[in-house]
Structure formats: C-alpha cells, structure tokens
Amino acid sequence: MLLSLNHVKKQYGQFALDVSLQLEEGQVIGLIGANGAGKSTTFKSILGLIFPEEGECTIFDKPIVRLSTEEKEQIGVVLAEAGFSGYLTVKDVLPIMEAMYTSFSKEEFVEKCNRFHIPLDKKIKDFSTGMKAKLKVLLALSHNAKLLILDEPTAGLDVVMREEVLDMLREYMEDGTKGILISSHISSDLEGICDELYMIDNGKIVMHEETDVLLSDYGVIKATEEQYAKLEKKYLLRVKKEPYGYNCLTKTKRYYAENNPELTIEKGTIDEFIMMMIRGEEV
Amino acid sequence: MKGLLIKDLKLLLGQKRFYTIVLGLGVLFMITYDNPSMGVGYITMLLTIFTLNTISYDEFDNGMSFLMTLPIYRKTYVQEKYVFAGLMAVGSAIASTVLSILLGTIMNKTFDVMDVVVTGASMIVVVLFILSVTLPLLIKFGAEKGRMAMFAAFGLIGLVVFVLAKVFGDTDLVWIDAFLATVDAKILVLMGVLVLIMVIFASYFVCVRIISKKEY
Numbered sequence: 001m002l003l004s005l006n007h008v009k010k011q012y013g014q015f016a017l018d019v020s021l022q023l024e025e026g027q028v029i030g031l032i033g034a035n036g037a038g039k040s041t042t043f044k045s046i047l048g049l050i051f052p053e054e055g056e057c058t059i060f061d062k063p064i065v066r067l068s069t070e071e072k073e074q075i076g077v078v079l080a081e082a083g084f085s086g087y088l089t090v091k092d093v094l095p096i097m098e099a100m101y102t103s104f105s106k107e108e109f110v111e112k113c114n115r116f117h118i119p120l121d122k123k124i125k126d127f128s129t130g131m132k133a134k135l136k137v138l139l140a141l142s143h144n145a146k147l148l149i150l151d152e153p154t155a156g157l158d159v160v161m162r163e164e165v166l167d168m169l170r171e172y173m174e175d176g177t178k179g180i181l182i183s184s185h186i187s188s189d190l191e192g193i194c195d196e197l198y199m200i201d202n203g204k205i206v207m208h209e210e211t212d213v214l215l216s217d218y219g220v221i222k223a224t225e226e227q228y229a230k231l232e233k234k235y236l237l238r239v240k241k242e243p244y245g246y247n248c249l250t251k252t253k254r255y256y257a258e259n260n261p262e263l264t265i266e267k268g269t270i271d272e273f274i275m276m277m278i279r280g281e282e283v
Numbered sequence: 284m285k286g287l288l289i290k291d292l293k294l295l296l297g298q299k300r301f302y303t304i305v306l307g308l309g310v311l312f313m314i315t316y317d318n319p320s321m322g323v324g325y326i327t328m329l330l331t332i333f334t335l336n337t338i339s340y341d342e343f344d345n346g347m348s349f350l351m352t353l354p355i356y357r358k359t360y361v362q363e364k365y366v367f368a369g370l371m372a373v374g375s376a377i378a379s380t381v382l383s384i385l386l387g388t389i390m391n392k393t394f395d396v397m398d399v400v401v402t403g404a405s406m407i408v409v410v411l412f413i414l415s416v417t418l419p420l421l422i423k424f425g426a427e428k429g430r431m432a433m434f435a436a437f438g439l440i441g442l443v444v445f446v447l448a449k450v451f452g453d454t455d456l457v458w459i460d461a462f463l464a465t466v467d468a469k470i471l472v473l474m475g476v477l478v479l480i481m482v483i484f485a486s487y488f489v490c491v492r493i494i495s496k497k498e499y
Contacts, residue, residue: 044498096293125343
C-alpha cells in the first residue's frame with residue numbers, strides 16, 4: 001500500500017476532519033471538495049505537516065514521522081499554496097534538488113523547463129501564477145518518486161497547459177508501480193485521470209466511488225412533485241427541492257430508467273453530483 | 284543538510300548588492316578608523332545575522348510547509364541554521380581580520396595584531412551568542428512575530444542589567460576588577476567560547492523541541 005489513512009482526525013474549532021482513504025500501486029485517486037472542505041488539511045496530515053489527534057496515517061506502510069529521508073525522496077509533492085522560496089531562481093533550485101534527491105536529473109529538468117517556457121534566471125516570486133504552477137509540477141515529477149501527492153496542481157493553468165500536465169501524469173503512471181493522490185476543484189481534470197474519487201465535505205468523506213461507476217451508473221433524476229411522490233426512494237442518495245419539483249441523485253439510474261420511462265434522467269456531471277451530495281438532503 | 288546550506292547560500296547571493304555595500308562600508312571603516320576592529324565587527328555581525336533573515340525567506344509564501352515535505356528531518360532544518368551561522372561567523376571574522384591586518388600594514392597604521400585577532404574571535408562569540416538566543420524565538424513564533432519577541436528578550440536583558448547596575452552601582456565591585464586584571468584577554472575569550480558552546484547546545488535542543496512540535 002502506498003498510502004493509507006484510517007479515521008485520521010483533527011479538530012480546528014468547529015471544523016472536524018475525519019478521513020479514511022487508501023491508495024495502492026498503479027492507482028490514481030482524486031480528492032474533490034469545495035474550498036474549506038478539508039482537502040488541504042488532509043494533505044497536511046498525510047505529509048506530516050500537522051499532527052492528527054487520532055487515527056493512523058501511513059505512507060509505504062510506515063507512519064509518516066518514521067519515514068527516512070531515502071523514503072521521503074520517493075514522494076513528490078505539490079502544495080496548493082507553497083513552494084520554494086520566491087527569492088530563489090530556478091537556477092538556484094537546481095543544485096538544491098541535486099543535493100536532496102539522488103535521482104534528480106538536472107539536464108532533463110532544465111530541458112522540461114525550456115519546453116514549458118519557465119525562465120531559469122527570474123526570481124520565482126516574479127513568476128505568473130501559471131509559471132509557478134508548472135514549476136511545482138515539474139519539480140514533483142523530477143526525481144522519479146513512487147508516490148505523488150498533488151494538492152491542486154492544475155490551479156492557475158489554462159486549458160492547454162492543464163491537459164499537458166495531465167498527460168505528464170498519465171505518462172508517469174505507465175509502469176504500473178506508482179501512485180498519485182490528486183486534488184482539484186476542476187472535476188473534469190480528475191474525471192479523466194482518476195481511478196477512484198473521494199468527495200470531501202465539512203471534513204468528512206461523503207462519497208467514495210470508482211470514476212467509471214460514477215460516470216456510468218450515477219444520474220440525476222428531474223422529477224415533478226407528482227412523479228417524486230410516486231418514486232421508489234430506496235435507491236436515491238440525495239434529494240434537492242427545485243422550483244419545478246425535485247432533483248434526485250441516484251446510484252442506479254438504469255433501475256429508474258427501466259421502471260419509470262416517463263422520468264427525465266440526466267447523466268449528470270461530477271460537479272452536479274458534488275452539488276447534490278453537499279446541498280441535497282438524505283432521503 | 285547540504286541542500287539546505289546551498290539554499291541559504293543562494294539566498295545570500297540573491298542579496299549580493301546589499302552585502303557588497305556592507306563589505307564596502309566595512310573596508311571603509313578599516314581604512315578610516317585607527318583601530319581596524321570596527322570594520323571586523325561590522326562585517327562579521329551583518330553577515331552572520333543574515334542567518335536570521337533566511338528564516339523570513341524560508342517563510343515567504345508559506346515556503347516552510349514545502350521545505351518540510353523535502354527529504355530532510357525537521358531537526359536537520361535547525362542544525363543547518365547553526366552550521367550556516369557558524370560558517371558565516373567564522374568565515375567572515377577570519378576574512379575581515381586578515382583584510383584589516385593587511386590594510387593596516389599597507390597604510391602603516393600602528394596597531395597590535397593580537398588585539399585585532401582577539402577582536403575577531405570575540406566577535407564570533409558575541410554574534411553566535413545573539414543568534415543562539417534569537418533562533419529559538421524565530422523558529423517558535425516565525426520571522427515576523429519572532430522579531431518582536433527578540434526585541435522584547437533583548438529589552439528584558441537590558442532591563443535586568445540596568446536594574447543590577449542600579450542596585451550594585453554604588454558597591455565597590457573590587458573583586459571583579461581584581462579578577463579581570465589578573466586574567467589574560469585570551470583566557471577571557473576562551474571562557475567566552477566555553478560558555479558559548481553551552482549556550483549553543485541549550486539553544487539547539489530548545490529549537491529541536493520547538494520544531495518537532497510545530498504545525499505548518
């Protein structure tokens with residue numbers, strides 16, 4: 001197991017985190033959630049930046065605080081709001097990375113920086129948001145890590161760049177022994193790359209599903225008041241009152257399509273599912 | 284450790300314009316003052332104190348949390364600050380002492396070489412002492428709040444000294460005078476070094492305790 005969280009708990013005033021998730025070799029898992037839902041707190045717990053009060057958090061089957069520096073070399077990290085000091089240039093960062101990671105390849109990294117138009121001589125604080133984001137991803141990918149932990153790696157990137165970054169991640173996954181935990185508020189990014197998705201809200205995982213299942217079996221039923229009254233409620237996950245009636249999230253849209261052919265059932269997007277899971281009410 | 288040392292060195296080189304001015308002023312002091320010690324003190328002090336500034340640079344844009352995800356132990360971060368400060372203090376003191384002796388000789392100044400050497404050595408002791416007191420505060424409170432804590436701490440030390448001076452001001456501290464008169468300056472430096480080593484160790488252990496509990 002590359003990464004495992006078992007009821008990792010952390011309390012900040014009213015906010016309480018309680019997260020469990022697993023990542024195995026060859027897997028990409030995504031964490032989606034609104035701002036303040038607990039994504040960054042989860043990442044910080046995984047990386048040992050904060051100390052959970054309860055629960056177990058292991059990387060390579062070891063508690064993170066017990067990882068040796070050699071094992072930490074096997075982790076590539078992108079943090080949403082942090083990187084190398086803005087007072088350094090990429091040229092300054094090169095010898096630092098060389099000293100820290102045995103498998104860092106300077107030539108390859110510089111070549112990638114050139115390809116992605118990242119200036120080597122400019123101080124990082126003067127970079128655009130997109131340039132900073134690209135640099136962070138390239139750094140995480142530069143030392144042949146076994147595990148990537150990427151908090152919002154595509155934030156601030158335009159569509160073309162986002163696709164390029166996602167392609168790099170797909171290429172990284174090709175040998176089947178590595179794994180990625182990635183978060184994004186752009187669900188279409190995650191849709192195309194993740195095997196499984198975890199949805200977090202108010203510190204708790206409210207949904208965990210394989211992406212394929214999510215896209216093939218989940219759906220949103222748009223029902224009028226009468227239709228809703230007659231509807232079998234057993235397979236509804238969430239219901240939300242709308243001006244025309246009800247929006248219902250189901251995990252078995254085929255069942256409803258077969259039994260209620262008059263119903264409008266939309267395939268739905270992951271964003272809609274998130275909205276329903278968070279705003280909707282349990283049946 | 285090596286990576287962190289390179290990082291701090293690169294941060295220093297990033298400020299080379301400011302430190303060129305510092306060096307220029309230091310040399311100017313060596314030339315204009317009769318006693319070349321002033322320049323030695325100035326250069327050693329400013330270059331070593333840069334160690335404290337590196338913490339601000341590390342913290343810029345939440346940088347500390349990223350640093351802690353790199354393959355280093357938390358205590359290595361602390362160790363590196365002491366090693367960097369030590370290298371800066373010893374390096375700049377030796378370089379500036381040699382330079383001031385050279386300049387003094389070229390300009391035919393009358394000065395005691397040993398005096399300058401002792402000044403250089405004392406500067407190392409003083410500046411590392413200041414760092415040892417300050418580093419735990421900066422690591423605990425962060426560079427911004429830590430600086431306030433640092434002023435408060437030195438203010439407090441100043442106050443204690445002032446009160447002690449008031450209380451004992453009138454008393455004849457003959458024994459201290461007598462003691463100082465008998466002790467060689469070199470022995471004083473040596474005693475200073477011993478006290479300093481103890482202070483550095485205490486400071487280091489406090490820092491490690493702080494950083495291993497700190498959340499980023």
